Amino acid sequence: MRLRTGATSVGVFSLLWQLNEWLGPLDPTLVASPRLVLGALPEVLGDGLLSQHGPATVYALVAGFMPAVAVGILIGAVVGYSRRLTYLFEPLIMAFYVTPRIAFIPILIMWLGIGVSSRVAIVFLSAVFPVLMNSLTGVQTVDRLWLRSGAAFGATRMQAIRLVVIPGALSSIMAGVRLGFGRALIGVIVAEMYVSTAGIGKLIRLYQNSVRVDALFVVITAVTIFGLLGISLLRRVERRVSPWQEGMRW
Amino acid sequence: MSELRVENVCLRYESPDRESFLAVDNVSLTVQDGEFVAIVGPSGCGKSSLLFMVNGIAKRTSGVIRLGSAVVAGPSPSRALVFQEFALLPWRSIIRNVEFGLELMGVDKSRRREVAMTNLALVGLAQFENHLPHQLSGGMRQRVGIARALSVQPDILLMDEPFGALDAQTRQVMGTELLRIWERSRTKIIFVTHDIDEAIYLADRIIIMSASPGRIIDEIEVNLPRPRVGLTRSDPRFAKLHDRIWKVLESEVQESLARQFASNGK
Numbered sequence: 001m002r003l004r005t006g007a008t009s010v011g012v013f014s015l016l017w018q019l020n021e022w023l024g025p026l027d028p029t030l031v032a033s034p035r036l037v038l039g040a041l042p043e044v045l046g047d048g049l050l051s052q053h054g055p056a057t058v059y060a061l062v063a064g065f066m067p068a069v070a071v072g073i074l075i076g077a078v079v080g081y082s083r084r085l086t087y088l089f090e091p092l093i094m095a096f097y098v099t100p101r102i103a104f105i106p107i108l109i110m111w112l113g114i115g116v117s118s119r120v121a122i123v124f125l126s127a128v129f130p131v132l133m134n135s136l137t138g139v140q141t142v143d144r145l146w147l148r149s150g151a152a153f154g155a156t157r158m159q160a161i162r163l164v165v166i167p168g169a170l171s172s173i174m175a176g177v178r179l180g181f182g183r184a185l186i187g188v189i190v191a192e193m194y195v196s197t198a199g200i201g202k203l204i205r206l207y208q209n210s211v212r213v214d215a216l217f218v219v220i221t222a223v224t225i226f227g228l229l230g231i232s233l234l235r236r237v238e239r240r241v242s243p244w245q246e247g248m249r250w
Numbered sequence: 251m252s253e254l255r256v257e258n259v260c261l262r263y264e265s266p267d268r269e270s271f272l273a274v275d276n277v278s279l280t281v282q283d284g285e286f287v288a289i290v291g292p293s294g295c296g297k298s299s300l301l302f303m304v305n306g307i308a309k310r311t312s313g314v315i316r317l318g319s320a321v322v323a324g325p326s327p328s329r330a331l332v333f334q335e336f337a338l339l340p341w342r343s344i345i346r347n348v349e350f351g352l353e354l355m356g357v358d359k360s361r362r363r364e365v366a367m368t369n370l371a372l373v374g375l376a377q378f379e380n381h382l383p384h385q386l387s388g389g390m391r392q393r394v395g396i397a398r399a400l401s402v403q404p405d406i407l408l409m410d411e412p413f414g415a416l417d418a419q420t421r422q423v424m425g426t427e428l429l430r431i432w433e434r435s436r437t438k439i440i441f442v443t444h445d446i447d448e449a450i451y452l453a454d455r456i457i458i459m460s461a462s463p464g465r466i467i468d469e470i471e472v473n474l475p476r477p478r479v480g481l482t483r484s485d486p487r488f489a490k491l492h493d494r495i496w497k498v499l500e501s502e503v504q505e506s507l508a509r510q511f512a513s514n515g516k
């Protein structure tokens with residue numbers, strides 16, 4: 001039911017897009033169409049360009065995202081658990097959170113060069129703050145009663161954080177992780193487009209230079225599919241770790 | 251061994267945006283080794299607050315609490331709380347909830363599983379070990395909270411309306427079961443309830459608290475022989491005790507309610 005209903009919006013969108021090529025007001029060489037995009041598919045895949053540039057992006061993404069999740073959750077939990085640390089660090093965290101991290105790309109490139117390390121760094125920075133912010137608010141809104149039950153049985157601070165605070169804040173943390181993943185994807189591709197030797201962003205620049213809207217859409221769709229796979233994987237992880245969450249009604 | 255002594259204890263809740271609130275006013279009480287003490291008092295009079303101070307999660311504003319010779323300085327599983335609101339961890343299975351206190355104490359896995367299973371069976375929920383709390387009824391969850399507190403083998407059990415979510419029959423059965431556990435382990439118990447019959451049926455001594463701020467206004471020995479199975483309200487000794495407690499309590503309850511409704515109107 002869910003799948004069929006969901007497919008409807010994608011289907012209608014594709015149909016309108018296709019109709020534009022045949023009847024439409026917009027120039028097909030600029031907006032392409034599903035037919036043209038499918039036509040470009042063998043070329044983009046056949047050139048091996050996607051399989052050449054894809055892994056570099058995935059590598060930077062994974063290498064930056066994993067530590068961002070770990071660091072974001074931990075710092076968020078430790079800071080959010082203590083009133084004093086919250087007062088101390090919240091303004092700083094907030095400032096980083098609202099600053100677009102892709103604005104740091106030039107600086108990171110000056111520091112780390114145009115190689116993979118600057119891209120890993122931008123992925124890390126992009127993802128860590130959404131995770132941290134959500135971990136922080138999640139921890140701050142953990143049910144008092146759960147904390148009390150830990151405290152009443154003599155939980156130490158680290159026990160409380162590990163056994164009560166983080167599990168109790170998990171749905172909020174996972175929302176942050178999903179948000180962070182989206183930001184990381186933006187970060188890595190923008191970094192690759194800015195100046196880079198490899199990656200999907202680099203590929204996008206190549207097709208831009210030859211004005212290949214159809215091929216660009218193939219690349220963009222590939223990124224979209226990758227992003228959707230990532231999100232659904234994260235959702236699955238979330239279901240696994242917090243089966244008790246009844247918060248989602250459907 | 252180690253009696254509990256609460257001496258001139260007050261609790262004042264401080265809050266940045268409201269006036270501070272005196273919840274417990276100069277309470278003193280003693281619980282002997284192996285004694286079963288019940289506390290009754292109007293809603294909001296500070297019964298939970300008092301138990302929280304004995305456990306240590308609430309910091310008393312003044313006074314001293316001693317267990318044996320040690321002064322209570324913070325929470326400890328040796329003064330185990332059964333929460334009025336159960337306070338289970340919803341992401342943990344029932345058995346892992348029961349194990350929780352033991353886990354915090356560093357008891358190894360197989361041992362704590364064993365102890366937890368025994369206590370879960372005691373409250374009649376052995377077959378629910380792998381359920382999650384939200385899959386249990388309120389009364390069942392409450393019994394999980396009791397099993398969790400029993401598992402740490404406390405010196406004193408602090409039970410905050412532990413049968414509040416149970417129906418009358420289950421209450422009766424659980425009361426009898428609790429007496430069995432108590433007689434076997436000879437742990438001290440402070441048992442908060444709003445049910446006078448239950449207090450009489452279970453306790454050696456009943457402490458009556460005033461409307462807020464909670465003070466102790468009377469203490470009544472329940473000198474009925476044990477076991478009290480089969481004892482009913484029609485028993486003249488039972489009825490006499492009930493009347494006596496209700497006489498003290500009635501005006502406090504009325505005052506408490508009157509005050510709460512009055513402040514409603516403001």
Ligand SMILES: Nc1ncnc2c1ncn2[C@@H]1O[C@H](COP(=O)(O)OP(=O)(O)OP(=O)(O)O)[C@@H](O)[C@H]1O
Nearest residue numbers: 263271273292293294295296297298299300334462
């Ligand atoms: N954290 C808190 N901050 C401020 N006031 C509080 C706090 N906790 C409780 N109080 C107040 O202290 C008083 C006593 O509360 P407490 O929960 O101890 O009452 P109680 O006797 O257990 O009531 P009940 O029988 O309804 O459970 C109440 O008037 C309540 O409003």
Ligand SMILES: [Mg+2]
Nearest residue numbers: 297298334410
């Ligand atoms: Mg209470």
